[in-house]
Amino acid sequence: MFTLKDIDRHDTDILILGTGGAGLFAALHALQTAPEGTKVTIAVKGLIGKCGCTRMVQGGYNVALGNGDTVERHFMDTIQGGKWLPNQDMAWRLCEQAVVRIRELENEIGCFFDRNPDGSLHQKAFAGQTADRTVHKGDLTGIEIINRLMEQVLARPVEKLQEHRAIGLIPTRDGSALAGVLMIDMRTGRFRFVRAKTVLMATGGGPTMYKYHTPSGDKTMDGLAMALRVGLPLRDMEMVQFHPTGLLAGDHTRMTGTVLEEGLRGAGGQLINHAGQRFMFDYDGKGERATRDVVSRGIYAEMRKNNNPEQEGVFLSMAHLGPEWVAKKFKGMVERCADCGFDLAGGKVEVVPTAHYFMGGVVVDVDTRTAMEGLYVAGEDAGGAHGSNRLGGNGVANSTVFGGIAGDVMGADIRSMGALRDPDLGVLEAELARACHPLGVKPGHVLPLRQRLQNVMWDEVGVMRTEAGLKRGLGGIAEVSDALMQTGVSPDMLAFNLTWHDWLNLRSLCDISEVITRAALERDNSRGAHYREDFPDPGAMEDSYFTVARAKGDSVEMHREAVQFTRVRPGETVLPTGEPETLVAAQ
Amino acid sequence: MTPFHLYMAQRLSALVMAPFVLVHLGVMIYAIQGGLTAAEILGRTQGSLFWFLFYGMFVIAVALHAALGLRVILAEWAGLRGGVLNGVSTAIGLGLLGLGAHAVWAVTAGGGA
Amino acid sequence: MSRVARAHPLWLAYILHRLSGLLLALFLPFHFLVLSLALHNAARLDAFLTLAEIPVIKLSETALVFLLAVHMFGGLRLMALEWLPWSGAQKTWAASAAAGAVFLSFLFLMRAI
Amino acid sequence: MSHRETITVTVQRGSAATGQHMQEFQVPAYESQTVLDVVSWIQQNTDPTLTYRFACRVGMCGSCAMMVNGVPRWTCRTHVKKVLKDQRIDIAPLRNLPVLKDLAVDMDPFFDKWVAAEGRHHPSIGRDAPIPAINPEAAARQVASAGIECINCSICYAACDTVANDPDYLGPAALQRAWTVYNDAKDADRGAILDAVSGKGGCHSCHSMGSCTAYCPNGLDPLSAIAGLKRATTRRFFGGGA
Numbered sequence A: 001m002f003t004l005k006d007i008d009r010h011d012t013d014i015l016i017l018g019t020g021g022a023g024l025f026a027a028l029h030a031l032q033t034a035p036e037g038t039k040v041t042i043a044v045k046g047l048i049g050k051c052g053c054t055r056m057v058q059g060g061y062n063v064a065l066g067n068g069d070t071v072e073r074h075f076m077d078t079i080q081g082g083k084w085l086p087n088q089d090m091a092w093r094l095c096e097q098a099v100v101r102i103r104e105l106e107n108e109i110g111c112f113f114d115r116n117p118d119g120s121l122h123q124k125a126f127a128g129q130t131a132d133r134t135v136h137k138g139d140l141t142g143i144e145i146i147n148r149l150m151e152q153v154l155a156r157p158v159e160k161l162q163e164h165r166a167i168g169l170i171p172t173r174d175g176s177a178l179a180g181v182l183m184i185d186m187r188t189g190r191f192r193f194v195r196a197k198t199v200l201m202a203t204g205g206g207p208t209m210y211k212y213h214t215p216s217g218d219k220t221m222d223g224l225a226m227a228l229r230v231g232l233p234l235r236d237m238e239m240v241q242f243h244p245t246g247l248l249a250g251d252h253t254r255m256t257g258t259v260l261e262e263g264l265r266g267a268g269g270q271l272i273n274h275a276g277q278r279f280m281f282d283y284d285g286k287g288e289r290a291t292r293d294v295v296s297r298g299i300y301a302e303m304r305k306n307n308n309p310e311q312e313g314v315f316l317s318m319a320h321l322g323p324e325w326v327a328k329k330f331k332g333m334v335e336r337c338a339d340c341g342f343d344l345a346g347g348k349v350e351v352v353p354t355a356h357y358f359m360g361g362v363v364v365d366v367d368t369r370t371a372m373e374g375l376y377v378a379g380e381d382a383g384g385a386h387g388s389n390r391l392g393g394n395g396v397a398n399s400t401v402f403g404g405i406a407g408d409v410m411g412a413d414i415r416s417m418g419a420l421r422d423p424d425l426g427v428l429e430a431e432l433a434r435a436c437h438p439l440g441v442k443p444g445h446v447l448p449l450r451q452r453l454q455n456v457m458w459d460e461v462g463v464m465r466t467e468a469g470l471k472r473g474l475g476g477i478a479e480v481s482d483a484l485m486q487t488g489v490s491p492d493m494l495a496f497n498l499t500w501h502d503w504l505n506l507r508s509l510c511d512i513s514e515v516i517t518r519a520a521l522e523r524d525n526s527r528g529a530h531y532r533e534d535f536p537d538p539g540a541m542e543d544s545y546f547t548v549a550r551a552k553g554d555s556v557e558m559h560r561e562a563v564q565f566t567r568v569r570p571g572e573t574v575l576p577t578g579e580p581e582t583l584v585a586a587q
Numbered sequence B: 001m002t003p004f005h006l007y008m009a010q011r012l013s014a015l016v017m018a019p020f021v022l023v024h025l026g027v028m029i030y031a032i033q034g035g036l037t038a039a040e041i042l043g044r045t046q047g048s049l050f051w052f053l054f055y056g057m058f059v060i061a062v063a064l065h066a067a068l069g070l071r072v073i074l075a076e077w078a079g080l081r082g083g084v085l086n087g088v089s090t091a092i093g094l095g096l097l098g099l100g101a102h103a104v105w106a107v108t109a110g111g112g113a
Numbered sequence C: 001m002s003r004v005a006r007a008h009p010l011w012l013a014y015i016l017h018r019l020s021g022l023l024l025a026l027f028l029p030f031h032f033l034v035l036s037l038a039l040h041n042a043a044r045l046d047a048f049l050t051l052a053e054i055p056v057i058k059l060s061e062t063a064l065v066f067l068l069a070v071h072m073f074g075g076l077r078l079m080a081l082e083w084l085p086w087s088g089a090q091k092t093w094a095a096s097a098a099a100g101a102v103f104l105s106f107l108f109l110m111r112a113i
Numbered sequence D: 001m002s003h004r005e006t007i008t009v010t011v012q013r014g015s016a017a018t019g020q021h022m023q024e025f026q027v028p029a030y031e032s033q034t035v036l037d038v039v040s041w042i043q044q045n046t047d048p049t050l051t052y053r054f055a056c057r058v059g060m061c062g063s064c065a066m067m068v069n070g071v072p073r074w075t076c077r078t079h080v081k082k083v084l085k086d087q088r089i090d091i092a093p094l095r096n097l098p099v100l101k102d103l104a105v106d107m108d109p110f111f112d113k114w115v116a117a118e119g120r121h122h123p124s125i126g127r128d129a130p131i132p133a134i135n136p137e138a139a140a141r142q143v144a145s146a147g148i149e150c151i152n153c154s155i156c157y158a159a160c161d162t163v164a165n166d167p168d169y170l171g172p173a174a175l176q177r178a179w180t181v182y183n184d185a186k187d188a189d190r191g192a193i194l195d196a197v198s199g200k201g202g203c204h205s206c207h208s209m210g211s212c213t214a215y216c217p218n219g220l221d222p223l224s225a226i227a228g229l230k231r232a233t234t235r236r237f238f239g240g241g242a
């Protein structure tokens, strides 16, 4: 229905996809390091700074700023949290550069993080950390970071392509380099091909293929699906982090799945099962204060025992702490629940584990370069820094650190790049056809299919996995995927047609769901966020491997790669001898 | 004149007027009893330097204040902009000033003059 | 298309301030003209002033006093809000301004009749 | 509420370019249901071409604001019960911004003004310098912190009649941001902020009607922030420095 002639053409020098912490930092740094006159363009699925998850960061930003804490300690926590799977050089870079990035955020970008009475930064400890390390702005840290970044970027000469959705990475004829990105201008419904010398992909992953999920609605794995199609290797794709306490309010409301913050449990919130009993101590000595993966599995196990469709989740109860105190201490959370019709301070709120963060991503080097010349990846789209589990507070540190690096590196690399590259028109045409596919099929409802996929993923590829379940999962995903191809969208009005984008969202989610499932089958042990009931053992740390997925024709090929212990080996530490195990006062 | 200067002029003229308005209202409330006559008014004001200065300054302030006030309303509610807006509000201000000066002259100058 | 709902206390104070300012400004030239009559013909001013004995006119004079008072109090409230490091209880102050104006105009009316 | 009950929803469709009209829909009622859910239900079940905008679902991104029964609101956090009148709701795009299509507006003018108001940090030190110690209890810091949690949802901008009447007016959110930056001890160019808010459409155009403060979903107070700017510019005029 559309041909190459219908595609609007557009050229730039540096193209950035996404405006989370990674995308916005990249834009600022690219402007600082690129030669004068370099054109920097931002393309984003939503409005600049108003979409993505960086804005939703609550708890804060991990960075070692002294008081006994060191980059070495932050690094060791990250490696141990990731169960020895992280790419150690990336993890080191993350911890080391976070120190610079937080100063940049405060001094240059204008963030203001919470202070101690003496005026120094206030830092607290998330579960799994051995120092008070997390810098924050109340429990709305992301709003502060993204608003300040956004206003800096808006005030600079950056070309803005808002509500432009990237749908395909288009390589050169020989496939060695990236020529540009095909997008849909969502407002007009027209296609636009943007050529650029360097492209940063920072579309933020987003495991929204689960029935319960926390990320922003615009995040649907588009980036990873594009990377997969263009043949790039993806690592750690089985690693989906679940947050233990997502709100459960029914499948007809978008509130379902949204996070009830960690601090509620930290402050003494209790988890109560269907029988009215506290259960977390059956699973872990720390009870409700155990790490995310442990609590998520505890809740999931209780839910399975109950197996009652009328009352699916468990309850988070705060009332015993005194409703008034709770309402004061957790004002934001209590108000949010009240807006949805729930009484968090005085009653109990039904919760479920909810898919929160995606550790897997494109294989990159410490400078965010990928195997394809001209393509860089940073933030949640990139794999490696977190291994099998991300520490609370390392997510936004990761996106801002590597986003900034990507900007610097692109600004430098562009100096040695000549002309813009010409695209492989065959790929361009194929990507166009792919996006147009639903427009030629009889219109149907996309939502029920998305719900089917979300159920399959939750049931079979969720908090606890088995080989049989994963295989059923693959079957279920394939069914949804096939049904999607038979479901169309009316081509009559393509301007700002959300249903067309729902279709494309589900397309990306199906593709990546399959990869997640295959990677989960590939890993026959349990590490971090990935738990196999049939292989509960973590395996020997010395023999740690990570999974790598790659598209081969129409299928996905999996292989394992040994983790390189470039800085520290299991059982060892980079901390000086005699350092205490933890600096956090026992809770 | 920047928008800030217009703002200051309007606020300062309002401040200047505040005591005048209070006195004016007080006199009104006091004088109204039993009805007003020209003689009563003129007897109070004519030939009085005090009332001349009082009403003179009042008129200057109110002409400025009201013209600036109407300027905003004309911009916001009638959509006037730029030169037209400035022209119209200047005319209003000068008009009010002229009429006001005439009135002050009328009620205070008489008698001997 | 859809109507806009916005009737909250401070918005009412705003619209009251604007309408009172506007009406006062419209009345002002008329007021000046009447006083100017004194210059040429005190008798005509008198003739005019006797009109003021008519109840309807009395009421509208009362309204004018109200407008002037409410505008002044409202304006003073705004200037206090803007210039004093003080912004609490604006709704109460806006209500007080209106109440004060009602009181003054009531006083005026009582003395006028 | 039983599931068979429905609510009658009137939605404004179209854009200035294509013409606008109101369209009525019947939407099933649920116990936990926000206005955003109602709009989503229509798009997902009845009219696939209905356009609206949302992202975070929890009141953090400020992209889901619409006029609900004539009042600007964040729809993701407005429970239907709060706004339902005679089983009806009336939904329209946010006021004072150009409509792109149906319920989605062009927010660029809002952000252009944010930038025009110098609503951003002017650095005095760089990333190599230590983070300055700042007393969180200091008076100026408290003032700055009061406005810092703005989510730029534009609800105040939609509520303000001055914005409606004066296309140049920077509006409450941008001015509040300017006031916040002005009170930040770290900022190096407070003079530039006062210059920016003293020009055409600056803080002096505000009539303190307070609709911004009345409707801000986060309980912020742009009214007082703008008054602060007026005070600061006045003080500077009388030689009080920036």
Ligand SMILES: Cc1cc2nc3c(=O)[nH]c(=O)nc-3n(C[C@H](O)[C@H](O)[C@H](O)COP(=O)(O)OP(=O)(O)OC[C@H]3O[C@@H](n4cnc5c(N)ncnc54)[C@H](O)[C@@H]3O)c2cc1C
Pocket (backbone or CB within 6 Å): A017, A018, A019, A020, A021, A022, A023, A043, A044, A045, A046, A049, A051, A052, A053, A054, A055, A056, A057, A058, A059, A060, A061, A062, A164, A165, A166, A167, A202, A203, A204, A205, A214, A215, A216, A218, A219, A220, A222, A223, A259, A356, A357, A378, A379, A380, A381, A392, A393, A394, A395, A396, A397, A399
């Ligand atoms: C509720 C919540 C709370 C969190 N709390 C914390 C915390 O306390 N601490 C912490 O460290 N981490 C936290 N995280 C994780 C953290 O938010 C992420 O790790 C991080 O922000 C990711 O940044 P990013 O720049 O990679 O992606 P994002 O910020 O998600 O941005 C992705 C961008 O890409 C755009 N995009 C997506 N698809 C396309 C496309 N096809 N074309 C164009 N643009 C596209 C999106 O619209 C968006 O602008 C939290 C996450 C959530 C959901």
Ligand code: HEM
Pocket (backbone or CB within 6 Å): B010, B011, B014, B015, B017, B018, B019, B021, B062, B065, B066, B068, B069, B070, B072, B073, C017, C018, C019, C020, C021, C022, C024, C025, C026, C028, C071, C072, C073, C074, C075, C076, C078, C079, D206, D207, D208
């Ligand atoms: C002591 C007396 C007065 C005070 C303190 C006062 C104060 C003010 C203030 C502060 C404003 C600005 C409001 C804003 O911009 O939001 C204003 C506006 C105005 N004033 Fe006055 N004023 C007084 C007397 C008068 C008089 C006597 C008149 C008319 C003859 C008048 C006419 C106006 C008009 C037309 C406006 C514009 C209203 C608007 O912009 O909404 N004022 N006044």
Ligand code: SF4
Pocket (backbone or CB within 6 Å): D062, D149, D150, D151, D152, D153, D154, D155, D156, D157, D172, D173, D176, D215, D216, D217, D218, D219, D220, D222
């Ligand atoms: S001040 Fe309040 S209403 Fe205005 S944009 Fe900010 S959060 Fe929204």
Ligand code: F3S
Pocket (backbone or CB within 6 Å): D159, D160, D161, D162, D163, D171, D172, D205, D206, D207, D208, D209, D210, D211, D212, D213, D222, D223, D226
């Ligand atoms: S509503 Fe508008 S007029 Fe001023 S006080 Fe708020 S900005």
Ligand code: FES
Pocket (backbone or CB within 6 Å): D054, D055, D056, D057, D058, D059, D060, D061, D062, D063, D064, D065, D074, D075, D076, D077
């Ligand atoms: S969707 Fe983000 S504020 Fe409503």
